[in-house]
Amino acid sequence: MAAKKKPARPITSTAEFARHVGLARTTVSRVLNGQPGLKPKTIERVQRAMDETGFTPNAYAVRLKGKSTATVGICMEDLLTPTAVKKLSALQRAFRMKHYTSLIEVFEPGQSRQLIRHFLSMRVEAIVFIGHFPAEELAQRIDELNAHGTPHVVIDHVDIPSAHRVTVDRARGMIDVVNHLVARGHRSFGLLGISAWLHGKLGRMHGIMQALAAHKLPFAQCARSLDHLHVRRNDFEFGKTLAASFATLPDRPTAYLALNDEIAIGAMHGLQAAGIDIPGEAAVTGFNNQEICAMTRPTLTSVDQQIDETIRVGTEVLLGQIGQPPRTKAILRTIDPKLIIRQSTDFTVAAR
Amino acid sequence: MAAKKKPARPITSTAEFARHVGLARTTVSRVLNGQPGLKPKTIERVQRAMDETGFTPNAYAVRLKGKSTATVGICMEDLLTPTAVKKLSALQRAFRMKHYTSLIEVFEPGQSRQLIRHFLSMRVEAIVFIGHFPAEELAQRIDELNAHGTPHVVIDHVDIPSAHRVTVDRARGMIDVVNHLVARGHRSFGLLGISAWLHGKLGRMHGIMQALAAHKLPFAQCARSLDHLHVRRNDFEFGKTLAASFATLPDRPTAYLALNDEIAIGAMHGLQAAGIDIPGEAAVTGFNNQEICAMTRPTLTSVDQQIDETIRVGTEVLLGQIGQPPRTKAILRTIDPKLIIRQSTDFTVAAR
DNA sequence: GCTTGACGCGGACACGTGTCCTCGGGTGTC
DNA sequence: GACACCCGAGGACACGTGTCCGCGTCAAGC
Numbered sequence: 025m026a027a028k029k030k031p032a033r034p035i036t037s038t039a040e041f042a043r044h045v046g047l048a049r050t051t052v053s054r055v056l057n058g059q060p061g062l063k064p065k066t067i068e069r070v071q072r073a074m075d076e077t078g079f080t081p082n083a084y085a086v087r088l089k090g091k092s093t094a095t096v097g098i099c100m101e102d103l104l105t106p107t108a109v110k111k112l113s114a115l116q117r118a119f120r121m122k123h124y125t126s127l128i129e130v131f132e133p134g135q136s137r138q139l140i141r142h143f144l145s146m147r148v149e150a151i152v153f154i155g156h157f158p159a160e161e162l163a164q165r166i167d168e169l170n171a172h173g174t175p176h177v178v179i180d181h182v183d184i185p186s187a188h189r190v191t192v193d194r195a196r197g198m199i200d201v202v203n204h205l206v207a208r209g210h211r212s213f214g215l216l217g218i219s220a221w222l223h224g225k226l227g228r229m230h231g232i233m234q235a236l237a238a239h240k241l242p243f244a245q246c247a248r249s250l251d252h253l254h255v256r257r258n259d260f261e262f263g264k265t266l267a268a269s270f271a272t273l274p275d276r277p278t279a280y281l282a283l284n285d286e287i288a289i290g291a292m293h294g295l296q297a298a299g300i301d302i303p304g305e306a307a308v309t310g311f312n313n314q315e316i317c318a319m320t321r322p323t324l325t326s327v328d329q330q331i332d333e334t335i336r337v338g339t340e341v342l343l344g345q346i347g348q349p350p351r352t353k354a355i356l357r358t359i360d361p362k363l364i365i366r367q368s369t370d371f372t373v374a375a376r
Numbered sequence: 377m378a379a380k381k382k383p384a385r386p387i388t389s390t391a392e393f394a395r396h397v398g399l400a401r402t403t404v405s406r407v408l409n410g411q412p413g414l415k416p417k418t419i420e421r422v423q424r425a426m427d428e429t430g431f432t433p434n435a436y437a438v439r440l441k442g443k444s445t446a447t448v449g450i451c452m453e454d455l456l457t458p459t460a461v462k463k464l465s466a467l468q469r470a471f472r473m474k475h476y477t478s479l480i481e482v483f484e485p486g487q488s489r490q491l492i493r494h495f496l497s498m499r500v501e502a503i504v505f506i507g508h509f510p511a512e513e514l515a516q517r518i519d520e521l522n523a524h525g526t527p528h529v530v531i532d533h534v535d536i537p538s539a540h541r542v543t544v545d546r547a548r549g550m551i552d553v554v555n556h557l558v559a560r561g562h563r564s565f566g567l568l569g570i571s572a573w574l575h576g577k578l579g580r581m582h583g584i585m586q587a588l589a590a591h592k593l594p595f596a597q598c599a600r601s602l603d604h605l606h607v608r609r610n611d612f613e614f615g616k617t618l619a620a621s622f623a624t625l626p627d628r629p630t631a632y633l634a635l636n637d638e639i640a641i642g643a644m645h646g647l648q649a650a651g652i653d654i655p656g657e658a659a660v661t662g663f664n665n666q667e668i669c670a671m672t673r674p675t676l677t678s679v680d681q682q683i684d685e686t687i688r689v690g691t692e693v694l695l696g697q698i699g700q701p702p703r704t705k706a707i708l709r710t711i712d713p714k715l716i717i718r719q720s721t722d723f724t725v726a727a728r
Numbered sequence: 729g730c731t732t733g734a735c736g737c738g739g740a741c742a743c744g745t746g747t748c749c750t751c752g753g754g755t756g757t758c
Numbered sequence: 759g760a761c762a763c764c765c766g767a768g769g770a771c772a773c774g775t776g777t778c779c780g781c782g783t784c785a786a787g788c
Contacts, residue, residue, distance in 0.1 A: 034524050037744055048767045053746060063765065078524045080497040084445075085744035088436040089773050103465035106458065113455035116482065125494075128480045130468065142477075145432040172386050172430045260671045286667075293671050315638075319612045319645045321673045389774055400737045405776060415735065437774035441743050 035079045045073045056081060087147070095125045096342070097143035101155025102130055105258075107284075107312050107329060108155045111179060114335040115152060122343070124149075133158050140165050150175040150342050157181055175345030177355075179338050182226050188345070188355040190338045194311075195231030197327040197361040201281060201309050202235035204325075204363060209373035210279040210307060211241060215249040216266050216291055217258065217283030226358065228311075232281065248277055258283065263290025264297075271298035278306055278373055285310035289320055292368065303371035313364050322367030334359050387431045397425045408433060439499070447477045448694070449495035453507025454482055457610075459636075459664050459681060460507045463531060466687040467504060474695070476501075485510050492517050502527040502694050509533055527697030529707075531690050534578050540697070540707040542690045546663075547583030549679040549713040553633060553661050554587035556677075556715060561725035562631040562659060563593060567601040568618050568643055569610065569635030578710065580663075584633065600629055610635065615642025616649075623650035630658055630725055637662035641672055644720065655723035665716050674719030686711050 035041045038056075042049040047070070055062060055070040073079070087093050096119055101108055116126045127146060129139055131153070143151055151174060153162065162178070166187040169176050178187045198218075205213070213232070220229045236243050250269045254262065263282060270276050271294065280295075282288035288310030292302055300306050302322055310317060313328035337357050345351065387393045390408075394401040399422070407414060407422040425431070439445050448471055453460055468478045479498060481491055483505070495503055503526060505514065514530070518539040521528050530539045550570075557565070565584075572581045588595050602621045606614065615634060622628050623646065632647075634640035640662030644654055652658050654674055662669060665680035689709050697703065 038746095039744080049745090050747080050768070051766055054766095057746070059747090061765070066766080078496070078520055080493050082440065082499065082744055083494075083497040084436045084440040084499065085773090086497075086746080088434065088440055088743095088775090089745050089747090093436075103461055103468070109455055109461050113482075116455070120482075126480075128478075130465075130472075141432050142435075144430070145435040145438075147434065147436065168430055260667055264671075289668070289671050293673070296673065315612055316641070316668055319616075319641050320671075321645070321648065390776095391774080401775090402738070402777080403736060406736095409776070411777090413735070418736080434774055437743090438776080440745090440773095441775050441777090 035077050036082065038081060041073070041077065041079045044077065045070060093125075093147045093149065094123060095127060095146060095148045097127045097129070097140075097146070097148040097151040099129055099131050099136075099139065099143075099151060099153045101157060105155065106314060107331065108180075110331050111154050111335055114331060115154070115338065118335060118339045122339075131155075131157055133161060136161055136165055140168065144172065144174065148174070149346055150177075152176070152338065152342060153178040153181065153187075155180055159183055163187075170350065173350055175342055177338050177342045177345075179334060182356075183224055186354055188341055188351075190334060190341055190357045191226060191359065192329045192334060192361050193226055193358040194228045194361070195226050195234065196358075197311065197363070198228045198231030198281065199235040200361070200363040201325075201327060202232055202239075204365065205279045205281075205307060205309070205369060206235075206239050206241070208279075208307065208369060208371065210277075211246060211373075212275075212277035212279065213247045214266075214270050214277040214280040215247055215251070216263055216280055217251060217256070217287045218249070218281060219251060228281075228283070258286060260286050260290035260293070263287035263292075264294035265290075267291040267294025268298065271295060271300060276306075279369075280306060280308045282308065282310050285312050285314045285317055285324065285326055288324055288326070288368075289316065292320065292322075292324070303368050307369040307371065309369060313362075317364070317366065320368075322370070325366045325369040326364050328362040328364055330359050330361060387429050388434065390433060393425070393429065393431045396429065397422060445477075445499045445501065446475060447479060447498060447500045449479045449481070449492075449498070449500040449503040451488075451491065451495075451503060451505045452480065452482050453509060457507065458666060459683065460532075462683050463506050463687055466683060467506070467690065470687060470691045474691075483507075483509055485513060488513055488517055492520065496524065496526065500526070501698055502529075504528070504690065504694060505530040505533065507532055511535055515539075522702065525702055527694055529690050529694045529697075531686060534708075535576055538706055540693055540703075542686060542693055542709045543578060543711065544681045544686060544713045545578055545710040546580045546713070547578050547586065548710075549663065549715070550580045550583030550633065551587040552713070552715040553677075553679060554584055554591075556717065557631045557633075557659060557661070557721060558587075558591050558593070560631075560659065560721060560723065562629075563598060563725075564627075564629040564631065565599045566618075566622050566629035566632040567599055567603070568615055568632055569603060569608070569639045570601070570633060571603060580633075580635070610638060612638050612642035612645070615639035615644075616646035617642075619643040619646025620650065623647060623652060628658075631721075632658060632660045634660065634662050637664050637666045637669055637676065637678055640676055640678070640720075641668065644672060644674075644676070655720050659721040659723065659725075661721060665714075669716070669718065672720075674722070677718045677721040678716050680714040680716055682711050682713060 038052050039049045042052040052070055055067050100112060103109055119126050163184045166184055178189045180191050182189050182191045218228045233243050236246055250266055253269055254265050280291055282291055288308050292308050295302060295306055302308055310324045310326035313326040317324040317326045341355055390404050391401045394404045404422055407419050455461060471478050515536045518536055530541045532543050534541050534543045570580045585595050588598055602618055605621055606617050632643055634643055640660050644660050647658055654660055662676045662678035665678040669676040669678045693707055
């Protein structure tokens with residue numbers, strides 16, 4: 025097709041390329057940048073030579089000279105959390121649509137300073153954080169960005185007051201969950217991986233307490249956690265282990281609220297292994313509404329994060345800062361989640 | 377902490393920064409590049425000023441001048457396939473360890489040429505492809521890279537003869553699966569999403585045929601596919617739909633081999649919904665051995681891709697090309713998968 | 729007081745590009 | 759044949775950095 029020859033050394037500069045085509049360097053440059061006043065035949069000659077030689081202008085030289093880099097940095101908690109990666113995917117697509125290039129890197133505790141410096145040295149126009157991070161370390165990075173005047177937005181991690189944040193309202197999600205379970209007759213709740221340190225008023229715990237209070241159910245008596253018995257993780261095994269512990273309790277709860285779908289599915293597995301029927305003897309809820317929720321036995325009630333909406337708002341917040349004077353007040357936008365009811369809670373408990 | 381002041385405009389050049397510190401630009405540059413012959417006190421003065429001002433040298437200017445960009449391009453099929461993202465995660469970590477920066481982009485059919493040009497303009501030292509792509513389009517890109525002299529490696533996609541490739545031996549995986557199922561007494565097999573167009577000798581179909589032949593089981597009579605009845609996808613729903621179709625057959629197979637775990641789990645769901653017991657009345661196998669396999673009911677027998685090993689070999693192949701004369705012969709390295717047996721196949725069928 | 733280093737200064741060049749400018753050659757028009 | 763006009767050539771500068779080199783300054787050692 026295009027590239028037939030094997031140039032021992034590829035052409036690396038416009039000057040060299042222009043010599044190869046038999047034109048002046050400036051002429052080639054004007055073709056590449058679409059300037060007017062050129063004979064169509066000349067343009068076509070350059071195009072063809074580019075295809076043949078595979079020459080590409082050095083982006084570093086272009087960006088050095090040019091005003092804008094059209095680049096954003098994306099800092100990920102990790103690349104293994106499915107929902108975080110989904111957000112990354114949506115975000116990267118959104119930026120590509122707007123002709124921004126994304127630099128994607130993973131936040132390593134203790135190394136974040138270097139990472140941000142790398143982004144800044146690449147002259148990114150903005151930085152996005154996706155996921156949960158060590159709070160004080162992130163807060164330092166945000167303060168530095170604010171001082172530096174680089175726009176940013178933090179998605180999901182909510183307890184950095186000085187940061188612009190976009191997050192699903194997890195409290196709202198848990199309120200919906202609790203209301204649903206209470207309506208099904210449940211009065212005792214096991215918490216799987218949900219702790220009070222999770223993000224204040226928008227956190228899950230806050231929603232649970234608020235909802236229980238609205239139903240005049242005293243939290244201390246109704247809700248129970250066994251997280252402290254095991255090493256905290258966010259995967260199937262953790263849920264399974266927790267469920268095994270709950271199964272041994274004489275007065276075990278009838279409903280189980282998990283931090284995420286993985287823990288919920290693990291918990292279902294653990295409860296079922298102990299001979300407990302779901303949803304007949306125990307209800308279980310997840311969080312994130314991953315596709316797998318519709319494929320478990322029973323299918324899993326879960327809370328949908330509305331990722332597309334989150335990313336839409338996130339890019340809006342970010343692009344709204346570019347080219348604007350720095351905002352004095354931090355932005356906080358919340359997204360309403362959506363409860364998806366499935367079989368794992370589809371059983372009404374007889375009132376005691 | 378570090379950044380207290382709010383400079384209206386951040387410092388953008390070493391010259392400006394040097395003026396701010398009260399040193400010569402060259403002196404600052406020598407500090408930044410760790411050259412000898414500097415008073416410790418001077419070094420410390422520069423360090424402190426960097427922390428205070430948040431100044432970072434312009435990477436574009438540095439890379440323009442410097443010899444090596446220490447950058448690799450990673451071209452992903454998408455960011456939604458869990459196993460592909462796992463490979464990305466491992467690969468990015470591996471490169472970071474070797475002080476390479478990764479540029480991560482998604483392959484869009486029809487846009488791949490622009491993408492590779494972008495990588496080349498960023499002067500990447502090598503390019504990795506992860507996943508499955510439109511074959512002829514990828515082949516063109518590989519030819520261009522070969523002509524250009526840019527090292528590459530393709531992970532997973534195997535039917536590009538001119539490309540350096542690393543892949544798990546999927547045929548080997550299916551041979552293990554079939555042997556296992558035959559040993560359990562199965563003689564009839566339903567194929568879920570597995571087609572002959574999948575990659576020749578290393579493809580799944582080839583392994584299945586080879587294994588059946590070894591057991592003197594005629595493929596045409598033993599294996600059956602209903603893929604053509606539905607729109608091909610790779611998710612849970614596709615498996616569920618296929619299973620529903622198989623369930624209606626009077627002489628349905630006793631074992632089901634799925635393209636991946638998602639289809640397998642969907643199929644289990646579909647079969648169970650039709651009242652078919654697993655593994656009592658039907659065996660199901662997946663591929664990829666994702667964590668979820670241990671959490672389904674029953675747990676799912678699957679084939680582990682050995683991702684870490686794949687990535688290890690992949691980086692080895694890639695780094696072996698950098699700085700070397702281009703190889704005349706394409707490299708093909710295969711990784712042996714590992715069958716993980718679980719409940720979904722744990723039942724021995726009575727011989728007919 | 730003189731010599732000798734140690735250390736920092738500042739000029740110079742190169743990297744590859746975009747853009748502006750002047751200039752010249754070719755073409756078409758009347 | 760004279761004129762204007764179009765289009766490309768080529769010189770110049772700037773972008774921010776790394777590096778080399780000669781020069782000045784300051785302090786310590788004799």
